[in-house]
Structure formats: structure tokens, C-alpha cells
Amino acid sequence: xxxEALFYVxxxxxxxxxxxxxxxxxxxxxxxxxxxxxxxxxxxxxxLEAEFLAVVLVLVYVGAVMVLFLFxxxxxxxxxxxxxxxxxxxxxxxxxxxxxxxxxxxxxxxxRGGLGIDAGRGATPTAPTYSNTLELGRVLYxxxxxxxxxAAMLLLVAIVAAITLTMRRRTGLKxxxxxxxxxxxxxxxxxxxxMPAEKRS
Amino acid sequence: xxxxxxxxxxxxxxxxxxxxxxxxxxxGLIICVALLTLWERKVIGWxxxxxxxxxxxxxxxxxxxxxxxxxxxxxxxxxxVVPAKSNGFLFxxxxxxxxxxxxxxxxxxxxxxxxxxxxxxxxLLYLLSLTSMxxxxxxxxxxxxNSKYAFLGAMRSAAQMVAxxxxxxxxxxxxxxxxxxxxLGTIVRTQEGGGLSWNWFWLFxxxxxxxxxxxxxxxxxxxxxxxGESEIVAGFHVEYxxxxxxxxxxxxxxxxxxxxxxxxxxxxxxxxxxxxGYSWLGLGDTFLxxxxxxxxxxxxxxxxxxxxxxxxxxxxxxxDQIMRLGWKALIPVTLVWIGVEMLLAVYRIGPWSRAWYH
Numbered sequence: 001x002x003x004e005a006l007f008y009v010x011x012x013x014x015x016x017x018x019x020x021x022x023x024x025x026x027x028x029x030x031x032x033x034x035x036x037x038x039x040x041x042x043x044x045x046x047x048l049e050a051e052f053l054a055v056v057l058v059l060v061y062v063g064a065v066m067v068l069f070l071f072x073x074x075x076x077x078x079x080x081x082x083x084x085x086x087x088x089x090x091x092x093x094x095x096x097x098x099x100x101x102x103x104x105x106x107x108x109x110x111x112r113g114g115l116g117i118d119a120g121r122g123a124t125p126t127a128p129t130y131s132n133t134l135e136l137g138r139v140l141y142x143x144x145x146x147x148x149x150x151a152a153m154l155l156l157v158a159i160v161a162a163i164t165l166t167m168r169r170r171t172g173l174k175x176x177x178x179x180x181x182x183x184x185x186x187x188x189x190x191x192x193x194x195m196p197a198e199k200r201s
Numbered sequence: 202x203x204x205x206x207x208x209x210x211x212x213x214x215x216x217x218x219x220x221x222x223x224x225x226x227x228x229g230l231i232i233c234v235a236l237l238t239l240w241e242r243k244v245i246g247w248x249x250x251x252x253x254x255x256x257x258x259x260x261x262x263x264x265x266x267x268x269x270x271x272x273x274x275x276x277x278x279x280x281x282v283v284p285a286k287s288n289g290f291l292f293x294x295x296x297x298x299x300x301x302x303x304x305x306x307x308x309x310x311x312x313x314x315x316x317x318x319x320x321x322x323x324x325l326l327y328l329l330s331l332t333s334m335x336x337x338x339x340x341x342x343x344x345x346x347n348s349k350y351a352f353l354g355a356m357r358s359a360a361q362m363v364a365x366x367x368x369x370x371x372x373x374x375x376x377x378x379x380x381x382x383x384x385l386g387t388i389v390r391t392q393e394g395g396g397l398s399w400n401w402f403w404l405f406x407x408x409x410x411x412x413x414x415x416x417x418x419x420x421x422x423x424x425x426x427x428x429g430e431s432e433i434v435a436g437f438h439v440e441y442x443x444x445x446x447x448x449x450x451x452x453x454x455x456x457x458x459x460x461x462x463x464x465x466x467x468x469x470x471x472x473x474x475x476x477x478g479y480s481w482l483g484l485g486d487t488f489l490x491x492x493x494x495x496x497x498x499x500x501x502x503x504x505x506x507x508x509x510x511x512x513x514x515x516x517x518x519x520x521d522q523i524m525r526l527g528w529k530a531l532i533p534v535t536l537v538w539i540g541v542e543m544l545l546a547v548y549r550i551g552p553w554s555r556a557w558y559h
Contacts, residue, residue, distance in 0.1 A: 028344060032291075035337070055326040063333025064363065067340070071359055074344050074352075131322045133383055178525060 007047055014040040027073045035066050052133040222318050226307050234454040235269040241509045242268070248513040279443035284346060287440065291345035296441070296448035299338025302331040303455040310462060311386045313472050313494040325373055325383040328463065332369075332418060335456065336362040339420075339427065339437045342449070346440035354436025357520065358420055358427030364527040365417040371535035372411035375404050376467045378542050379552040389471035391557060393492075394478035399470040403551040406538045408468045410531045412507070415460035417527065419453060421508055423515035424523055461504035465497055472497045 017040060020033035038061045045054035140148050210218070239254060243265065246253025257267035283289055309324035311317040321327055336359055343355020377383060379400055380391040392399045401408045417424040428436030438449045465471060472492045518526070546553045 028291075032341070051321070051323050052326070055323050055330050059326060059330035059333060063330055063336075063366070067333075067336055067359055067363055070337075070340055071356070074340070075356075133323050133326075176521070178522075 003047055007044065010040045010043045010047070014044070027076075028070065031066060031070045031073050034069075035062055038062050038066065050132060052136050219318050222316065223308070226312075226318065227304055230304065230307065230455055230458065231451065233458055234451055235273065237454050237458065237505065238269045238272070238450075239265060241512075244506070244509045245513045248510075273447060276444050276447040281443040281445045282440075284348065284440050287347045288345040291341050292440075293445070295338050295342035295345055296445050296452070297338075298341055299335060299452040300448050300455070302334040302338075303452045303459060306331045306459055309385055310459075310466060311389055311471060312497060314492055316494070317386060320384065320386055323383050324385040325377065325388070328385075329366075329370055329373060332456075332459075333362075333366050335418075335452070338449070338452065342441070343437035346437075348440050350433040350435075350439050351437050353433050354427045354439070358437060361420070361424065361426065361523055361527070362418055364524060365414040365531070368410050368527060368531035368535055369414040369418065371532065371539065372407040372414065373467070375407040375535065375539055375542055376400060378539070378546065379404055381557045385466055385471075389466060389473060391552070391555060392470040393473055396470075396475035398478065398552075399468065399473070400552065401468040403545065404468060404538070404542075406534050408464070410535050411468070412460075412464055412504070414527075414531060415464065416508065416511060417523070419456040419460055419508075421453075421457065422512040423518050425517060426520055426523065457505060457508050458501065461508070462497065462501040464504050465500035469500045470496075471500075 014037060017033045017036035021030050021037065024030045024033060038057060042054040042057045042062075045051075045057065213221075243253035254265040254268040256264065257271045258264055259267035259270065283292055306328055308318045309321045309327050339358045339362075340355045343351045343353075343358075346352075376388065380388040382388055382391065420427045426432075426436075428438065433439070438446055441449060472494060474490060474492055474496050476490050477492065545551055546558070549558070552558075
């Protein structure tokens, strides 16, 4: 009962925040609404006893990805009038996409049983000793070890690619050689001059 | 009287008990923060051959003890100025965004063998995700104030926090490998057996990385470029006044205590006593040989002292030096040590000779 009530509360917040993402006039508000979306979906996952996934969602998307997003959005000088141009002209495309998504969701819900998805039921309650994290780790590192490693390699390649794409070598740039800075000794830079006090003439 | 209290306490439902604990921990933490501000000013004063605050007494106690409370009441009475061209809603929201993660993180921290609000299984990840959310308070504050200095401070702090979080996460991976659990209570229990069996011994480089990243993550000196007074006035909270400023202050100090307590839990055995497991000392049943909250408090207290010591000692890092240290020194250290841990695990040395690993 309580869980259902919580689900509807979080669901309402999630939908409101998602609407905020696309309707906010200020892109910073959009980004913050997206953060709210991630947080509430993490809460819904927690209700489904998927605590590992919920925490990782917050850790990766809220903690890292959205910080960078917000960073960029705040730095950009977005021309809002230009952005909103053609909003009505392309609105039909948006409605069509939304309709397609709604049809898909409704289809899944209606096809429950047929597809083996019991959409009307919550998570199967597990014993208090059951560890979601442990089970996930066990499967990930035994049964799906190769796909997991492959995904990791893919991410590594993506990182290297992203860095090489954005790396620019500018000529004539004055750079500090930190190792030389660190290796400096007093004798290299400082000369102590003995200056005996002058006699009053 | 005491017995009836104890039985009513035990007969309370779980949520009531955790609510009471939440209140106790939050209020205790806020009082600790108040006393920590005084302790900081005193310690730095002594280090600089001054006396520190010594005027306001509280109940005739030591001179200076009333200072933080006097400061809080002063800040409460002052007007919270909202700059004319700022974003009022976010400007008012930002101190709360900064404060809430600092308080919420305490939910999974085991204070004593029996006291913990939530025995969450993914406790370590929960902590990592909450500490990574602290940066939002800073960014939102810096942007909403609509001031150049505040914005510069927010940008600096965001880049710094994202960089040091990675090193911090890797250090936690090392702890995970050594204890085999993400539940903080289990992490403490696997370190049982006296001062030398705590994680700091086998994970010393990771301890260093974790604590340095912790100092950077809380934006404390020598990593306080986010509010570097000499360059950008007060950084992200330059436009804040009155109690809104006090909330940022509270969040910063609560984070300091949090990082210290976490270091104590992850690397120094939490509530385990340093003399446990040395039966030849003959301390078995006495207070010194038993685990208790006081050990955790003592360890956290010593670690918090390091924060104050750093602030009184080190000059501020330059921004490029901070980035260099984070990316090119701390992260490689953690990576190498995780490799070393792998070897230790293969040959069952140190923490990996314990029962959980078999």
C-alpha cells in the first residue's frame, strides 16, 4: 500500500520533471529538471528492489554526466529566440514521436502475459539476506564476463577517440615544465649577498 | 525507569527508531559543526601564536565556547540579500542543495556495533553518489547569483570535484577489494583485530589518495580555489549573506566531518578499538579492549584536526597544479596499487588471508 502510494508520488514527480525538461524556457532549468528525472527514476528503481542500479544511476548520471551538462549549458550563450523558432512548424513531428512511444508503452502493458511481462505487479519481494549487488556482480563476472570486458574495451576506445578528437596542439604556446619547477633547488635561483652595515660617516 | 524506557524503545517500530536516530545524528552533527568552527579558530590561532576567540562564554565554561552560537544567532538576525538580477528561486535553493547530501550521507555510516540508521548493502556506492551530488549546490549557487566571481568559483569547483571524485572512487575500489563488501558495517567488521589489521596498513597509498581527494572534494585549503579570497573574493558564495551563507558554511564543515569519519571507517577500523586482538596486553574485558563509538569519535577527531592543520600550514595550490595532481599523480597511484592488491590477493597476503576470501 505504502509502496504503491510512493510509486505514484514518484511517478507524478518524474512526469512533471520530464515535462519541465522540454518546456522550460531556460536551458539551465531544463538540465536541473533532467537531474530531478534521474533522481526520481532512481527512487522508483529502489522501490523495485534494484538498489545497485538505482545508486549507479545517481552516481553516473547525476554525479558526473549532468554536472558536465550543466557546466556546458551555463557557459553557452544560448539564443533562446532562435531556439524557439519553428517550434510550431516541427511540433507535428514531436507529437508523432510521442504518440509512437505511447503506443509502444501501452502495447507492452496490454500484451502482458503474452510477452511474459506482468506489468501490473511490483517487484518480487526477496529475503533480507539477498544482496542485489552481490548477485549482479556474480553474473557479470562469470556468465557475462566476455561481453562485460568487451563493453569496457569499447568505452576505453571511445575515451581515447574523444580525447584525440579534442586535442589541439597550438604552436608558440608557453608552457610550464612542472618537473623542472619541482626539481628547482635554492642554489639555482637564490644568491645570498653579504652586506656589512655601513659605518655612519 | 531505565528498564521501561529500554523496553518501550525496543517495542517501537523500525521506522520510528530510525527517525529518532536520524534526529539524534543530525542534531549531534550540527552541534559538532558548531564546536568544530570554534576548534578550528582556536587551533589556527595557537599555530599562529594567537589566542583565538576568547570572549563569549557559555554557562561560565571556558572562554570562547559560546562564540559559534553567538555567530549563528548573529547570522540568523541578518538580512538575506538577494541580488536584483539573480535567479531568486535557484539562489534560495542552492544552500539546501549543498546541505542535504552532506546530512543524508550519514544514513549508512555505522557509528557503533549496533547503531546505524540503514544497513544498506550498497552503502559505499550510496556514499559515493551522495558526495558527488554536493557539487550541485556550488554550481547552482555560482550561476544563480549572476556574478562573475561567483560563477568563476563555481566553474573551478565543478572541474576540481569531478577530477578528484575519480581518484576517490578508485581508492574505494581498493577498499572494496580488501574487505569484500560494500556494506560499511561489514567493512568495519572485516578489519577487526587490532591497529595493524586495519586497512591503512595494506592500503596506505590509497589512504593517502583518499584523504587528499577528500580535502579537495570539500574545497578546503590548500585546494580552496573555489573560494580563493585573494583572487575571486569568496567564490561561489560571494553574494550570500546571513543564514544562507551559514548553510554553506554548515555544509562545508559537515562534509569535513563526513570525510574524516569515512576515512576512519574505511581505513582505520571504524568503531574497532586499536588494542583488540592483542591478548598479551590483558585489556580484553576493559573498556580499552572493546569496540565502541568513542574509538570512531577519537579517530574522526584526529583526522578532522589534519584538515585544520593543512589550512594553517600549506599555501594554496595553483589551479593547473590541482588538475595535475588529481589526474597525473593520484589516479595513477590508485591504479598501480589496485594492481598490487591483485597480486596480494593471488598470494593471499594481508586482508586476503582472512576468512571471507576463501
